[in-house]
Amino acid sequence: MRARTSYKVFRAVALAVVVLALLAPLAWMVAASLKSNVDIYDPGKALSFSPTLEHYGNVLRQANYLQFIGNSLWVAFAATVLSLILGVPAAYSMSRFNMRKSALVVLMARVIPGVSLLVPWYYVFSNLRMVGGFGVLILSHMFVSLPLIVYIMMGFFDGLPLELEEAGLVDGLTHIGVFRRVTLPLSAPGMATAGILSFIFSWNNFMFALVLSGADTKTLPVAIFDFVGYASIDWGGLMAAATVVTLPIMLIALFVQKYVVSGLTAGATKG
Template sequence: MRRIRTREVFMTYIVLCVLSILALFPFLWMLLGSLKGRLDLFSIPPKIVFSPTTVNYTEAFVHKSFLKNLMNSVKLAATSTGIAIVIGVPGAYALSRSKARGDGLLLMMALLTRMFPPVVIAIPFYVLMVKMNLMNTMTGAVLAHSILTIPLMVWMMKSFFDTVPKEIEEAAVVDGCSNLAVFFRIVMPLVLGGLSAASILCIITSWNEYLLASVLTGKSTATLPVAIPGLISSNGTLWGEICAVGTVVSLPIAIFMLAVQRHLVKGMTAGSVK
């Protein structure tokens, strides 16, 4: 039985390793392509051993305006997530503790905003931003992305607030805590894992979003995913620079996920026992 168990564990790890290699291969190939010169990039058969160069990164982020696009992506993701936290967390707490009629309808309306594909709301957002004189501005893009991140924050945080026993809050009120003190000093420390998980998902949603950003932003406010198609023209496709920009788009999120994976797993698996 011990040999059978060892064999099963070994085969499981083999399958997981193969699946991991298949999943990571496109990213690794893009990373290698970003470090190749033009001759190495188009060599047949493909070169695995080559002299790495940073010319693609230099061309994209120094000679072109992709550094500005990168900063736009950072500002958009950070600001929309911050707005989602400021508005969504108190809203989720209120919905969790309120027993008023119509709470379920509010939650359903928030969920509907996540069910619609971005292409459905792109034109209404475009018309709205034109009338508000917010086209091609970072403010307009932030407002549009906040519409996507706030419902996500509300839905996730409400489930985490529901796991906090109300008796803890009642005991704090008996000890003299105000409502704000109960919220910030008692409840929030218990749901920090959930807040981390929700914030991570909001950042990823805003960072990777393409359609709304491409419709609502202009040349000076375009995000990094929106700027990548500019490397494809009638004169040809700059594959090396596309690989470099694609790597920069993917790598920060990957590093961020690895850095906070403990909080993400804790938040996503949090139960009623704290």
């Protein structure tokens, strides 16, 4: 009994420490975005300060962040949709025809550091006069999204019973018809999981957009650098911009958490 009580106390303390370590930077970010730049540098105003929305006004009005929000939404949405269109059939083929070597090649594309590809990408896309446009950003983000979707959906398709597809073939459907009418509806939770994770990764991507975007196609993670100057940093504006980037993804993750977990666990076992 004493050992069980000690374990519960230890678990509660450990969870509290982990939660505090994760939430403290976020709390400081939100608090700093509501302070004046003078209060940010004043240790005495760490908890007691007069909140102001001035930095958010500067971010949304003067820094054109509404345009950057639209750019991030468009790039993340387009990259996710195109990756689903290409990745779901590819994952189904690899799962049903045991194309493990092809799957390994896709995994290698996911493992390769993206920074090692930026120089050749920039050279190729600059010669094609695509640098600075949305097309190159969407293609570069698909380099991250497509392998992720393929691997999530392969595990999901592996967990679907083959008997359902065989029943469709007996009823006269072709293999494509079985995929469209039987497999795709059953794989909706896995597709939702893959799409959500792909969107989040694309929204947060900084490195590709930093090199390949232009002034009019800049995404939110890159736009944050507008508050970092050569001699000084606008910490209030920087924290407000970071909050604008972070809160939408945190809300999405909070509301779709159960769908992500159910989608991942659905493909974790054989049917």
